[in-house]
Amino acid sequence: MLTSYQLEKPALSWGEDGAPHSNQFDDVYFDKDSGLEETRYVFLKNNQLKERWASLQKSAFVIAETGFGTGLNFLCAWQAFLNDAPSDKQLHFISVEKYPMTKSMLANALKMWPSISDLSQQLIDAYPEVCHGFHRIELEQGRVQLTLWFGEAQDGFAALDADVDAWFLDGFAPSKNPEMWSDKLFHHIHRLSHQGTTCSTFTAAGIVRRGLQSVGFDVRKVKGFGQKREMTVGLLNTTTASLTERMSQGQSWFNLRQDATQEITKVLVVGAGLAGANTAYALANQGIQVEVWEQGNCIAGGASGNPQGMLYPKLASQDTPVNRFYLSAYLHAHRLYTRLDDSKQFWDACGLIQIPKHDKEAERFEKLLNDKLYPEAILQASKDRAGSLFLPLSGWVVLTRLCEKLLSHDNIKVSLNTKLEGLSPIKTADKVTGWQAQSGDNNSVFSHVVLCTANDTKALGVTPNTPDYPIRGQVSFINLEKAKAACEAIGESADKTDFDKVLCEFGYVSPSINGLLHFGSTYDLKDQDTQVREEGHKRNLAILESLLLLPKETFNTEDCGGRVSFRCAVPDYTPIVGPVQSESSYQQAYSTLSRNAKWQSNDIAEPITQLFINIGHGSRGLISTPLSGSYIASLITGTPSPLEQKISHKLHPSRFIIRDLKRSQNT
Numbered sequence: 001m002l003t004s005y006q007l008e009k010p011a012l013s014w015g016e017d018g019a020p021h022s023n024q025f026d027d028v029y030f031d032k033d034s035g036l037e038e039t040r041y042v043f044l045k046n047n048q049l050k051e052r053w054a055s056l057q058k059s060a061f062v063i064a065e066t067g068f069g070t071g072l073n074f075l076c077a078w079q080a081f082l083n084d085a086p087s088d089k090q091l092h093f094i095s096v097e098k099y100p101m102t103k104s105m106l107a108n109a110l111k112m113w114p115s116i117s118d119l120s121q122q123l124i125d126a127y128p129e130v131c132h133g134f135h136r137i138e139l140e141q142g143r144v145q146l147t148l149w150f151g152e153a154q155d156g157f158a159a160l161d162a163d164v165d166a167w168f169l170d171g172f173a174p175s176k177n178p179e180m181w182s183d184k185l186f187h188h189i190h191r192l193s194h195q196g197t198t199c200s201t202f203t204a205a206g207i208v209r210r211g212l213q214s215v216g217f218d219v220r221k222v223k224g225f226g227q228k229r230e231m232t233v234g235l236l237n238t239t240t241a242s243l244t245e246r247m248s249q250g251q252s253w254f255n256l257r258q259d260a261t262q263e264i265t266k267v268l269v270v271g272a273g274l275a276g277a278n279t280a281y282a283l284a285n286q287g288i289q290v291e292v293w294e295q296g297n298c299i300a301g302g303a304s305g306n307p308q309g310m311l312y313p314k315l316a317s318q319d320t321p322v323n324r325f326y327l328s329a330y331l332h333a334h335r336l337y338t339r340l341d342d343s344k345q346f347w348d349a350c351g352l353i354q355i356p357k358h359d360k361e362a363e364r365f366e367k368l369l370n371d372k373l374y375p376e377a378i379l380q381a382s383k384d385r386a387g388s389l390f391l392p393l394s395g396w397v398v399l400t401r402l403c404e405k406l407l408s409h410d411n412i413k414v415s416l417n418t419k420l421e422g423l424s425p426i427k428t429a430d431k432v433t434g435w436q437a438q439s440g441d442n443n444s445v446f447s448h449v450v451l452c453t454a455n456d457t458k459a460l461g462v463t464p465n466t467p468d469y470p471i472r473g474q475v476s477f478i479n480l481e482k483a484k485a486a487c488e489a490i491g492e493s494a495d496k497t498d499f500d501k502v503l504c505e506f507g508y509v510s511p512s513i514n515g516l517l518h519f520g521s522t523y524d525l526k527d528q529d530t531q532v533r534e535e536g537h538k539r540n541l542a543i544l545e546s547l548l549l550l551p552k553e554t555f556n557t558e559d560c561g562g563r564v565s566f567r568c569a570v571p572d573y574t575p576i577v578g579p580v581q582s583e584s585s586y587q588q589a590y591s592t593l594s595r596n597a598k599w600q601s602n603d604i605a606e607p608i609t610q611l612f613i614n615i616g617h618g619s620r621g622l623i624s625t626p627l628s629g630s631y632i633a634s635l636i637t638g639t640p641s642p643l644e645q646k647i648s649h650k651l652h653p654s655r656f657i658i659r660d661l662k663r664s665q666n667t
């Protein structure tokens with residue numbers, strides 16, 4: 001368990017020529033005269049990337065690197081990929097960094113290379129907040145995907161789910177940084193490699209050569225760059241365990257991968273809410289043709305149709321895999337919304353003030369700030385409201401506009417009034433190779449299907465019995481002028497309705513849009529009423545009055561409008577995202593767990609059937625759906641996952657079957 005998501009800054013000194021030097025390691029990041037040429041020689045040429053890209057069969061090429069530093073190697077690989085690889089291929093670049101530079105350090109360092117300034121600027125613009133964990137960055141409309149792990153190298157690779165084609169083994173001189181080259185690092189380099197994976201490194205140091213040899217790489221010394229005598233290259237020339245086995249690491253029930261990638265013809269995404277729109281967008285950005293079927297007559301007609309939603313994470317006091325998921329998803333969502341809408345048409349990163357609901361919560365907030373679990377860019381003490389938290393990256397979203405924007409992609413076709421009514425597998429030699437989907441008279445064939453159908457999923461009868469359930473929610477809104485008049489009528493300042501940040505306490509209110517203040521919301525269990533109710537407005541007005549520090553009953557329910565929809569909640573507050581597998585095959589294959597909960601297995605109960613779900617986003621869909629969509633896309637395309645493995649296990653649709661098997665040990 002981590003005690004902080006913050007990372008130590010690199011201690012840098014800058015040469016007169018502007019080149020960064022690491023004081024921690026007493027070494028340079030790159031050669032100031034020939035850094036670009038050295039990268040191209042050591043990493044690109046000695047991994048034969050030009051030749052391999054020219055004849056690339058699969059849809060994506062995966063590079064992994066130790067030590068992101070200034071990102072120079074990445075920028076060179078990106079530039080070369082655009083020149084040398086066919087335009088329908090994708091580059092995935094994964095890198096790890098224990099001492100991440102800040103944006104301004106990066107900008108300062110990359111000034112030295114005007115010939116790649118165009119790409120450098122795009123990297124600087126997209127560079128994530130410095131916070132522990134994985135960060136997925138999409139460039140070139142998704143053709144180039146950068147996955148950064150901020151943290152210790154070996155931990156990042158241990159958490160990674162990917163099949164790497166080439167390794168850039170960078171890092172400071174091994175004599176100055178021997179700790180990085182641990183047995184665990186080499187173990188995971190091997191786990192993430194397949195027969196034919198290559199590696200290269202600027203060093204000829206024995207510690208690196210021996211480490212690579214110990215896990216099976218054929219290693220050779222070759223001529224170094226320029227005046228340097230030697231460097232090292234390697235090739236994994238032995239057969240490796242299957243991809244499913246390498247990724248499952250003894251927990252094959254959380255299997256996510258398939259050994260032979262299934263051809264992707266067309267993917268059906270069912271549901272045009274936040275989950276469906278984000279899934280379709282992530283797939284379309286990877287060059288895949290997507291059809292979206294929505295039973296309603298508009299995009300975002302379910303829970304995702306509320307007029308204004310908040311990007312509002314509940315930051316936990318302790319590090320857990322689920323908290324890491326929400327943290328990583330929060331930063332991902334912030335970056336995506338900012339990229340899609342930097343002119344505040346439907347997204348305003350205005351910040352959010354979280355006001356404590358009671359003394360105990362005030363104490364928790366104080367401890368949270370004192371513990372410094374989160375970087376300051378993510379969590380601060382509010383300057384506006386004493387004792388409250390301030391989340392500068394939060395804000396509000398017009399959900400419908402966001403979903404429309406995500407779905408307005410050339411590779412996406414949306415069919416409204418199209419309810420999925422039947423889904424049957426197409427099998428070849430007992431293996432599922434696609435799905436026949438039926439809506440009315442329409443029968444269509446898809447290679448893959450993703451159900452983003454929230455509370456309607458169970459009715460389809462194709463998923464295991466997951467414990468999600470609906471929770472009714474009513475949001476309310478009031479005309480701003482009427483709200484001001486109501487304040488003045490009781491001698492309060494009308495300015496109380498003018499505020500520039502989202503306010504949260506028992507509920508939320510966001511800065512007005514289109515002359516309306518939106519606030520809410522009710523949380524009604526076992527209540528299926530679809531009608532807006534006056535008592536709901538009453539409860540929401542009480543929330544609003546408390547947030548704006550106004551007396552009770554300042555406002556009148558008659559001045560309110562509202563909307564009712566249903567959250568799809570899960571008892572463990574974690575969405576259900578991943579492949580759908582059959583309950584009976586699980587119970588059969590993993591029955592040993594009911595006798596020995598610590599049992600490990602690499603045997604797969606059944607191959608992935610190309611059917612996925614992405615549901616259960618509860619009250620936080622604006623946070624969780626973009627990263628979940630990106631994750632589903634990685635599973636379908638067989639490309640690196642944006643999630644830590646432990647996190648994907650927490651999201652796995654089969655987790656409930658495994659939990660029940662383990663529990664039955666005690667009964």
Ligand SMILES: Cc1cc2nc3c(=O)[nH]c(=O)nc-3n(C[C@H](O)[C@H](O)[C@H](O)COP(=O)(O)OP(=O)(O)OC[C@H]3O[C@@H](n4cnc5c(N)ncnc54)[C@H](O)[C@@H]3O)c2cc1C
Nearest residue numbers: 271273274275295302303304310420456473619620621622
């Ligand atoms: C009152 C309220 C306030 C909320 N406020 C916030 C907030 O401030 N911030 C936040 O992050 N989250 C908030 N949420 C939660 C958020 O709205 C949800 O997490 C999110 O909208 C879920 O998206 P979804 O795509 O999973 O579900 P939905 O938006 O419900 O989409 C599911 C879609 O699937 C379609 N569908 C179902 N079955 C079929 C079928 N067989 N064929 C075709 N189509 C089908 C449905 O018609 C629907 O359009 C709130 C929720 C509520 C109810």
Ligand SMILES: C[S@@+](CC[C@H](N)C(=O)[O-])C[C@H]1O[C@@H](n2cnc3c(N)ncnc32)[C@H](O)[C@@H]1O
Nearest residue numbers: 067068069070071072073097098153171172180
């Ligand atoms: C020579 S620099 C890398 C240069 C970089 N590839 C570039 O293109 O700019 C080495 C990097 O490795 C990082 N590093 C060193 N030890 C590490 C570790 N144990 N885990 C992760 N990163 C580490 C350093 O902080 C530094 O940024």
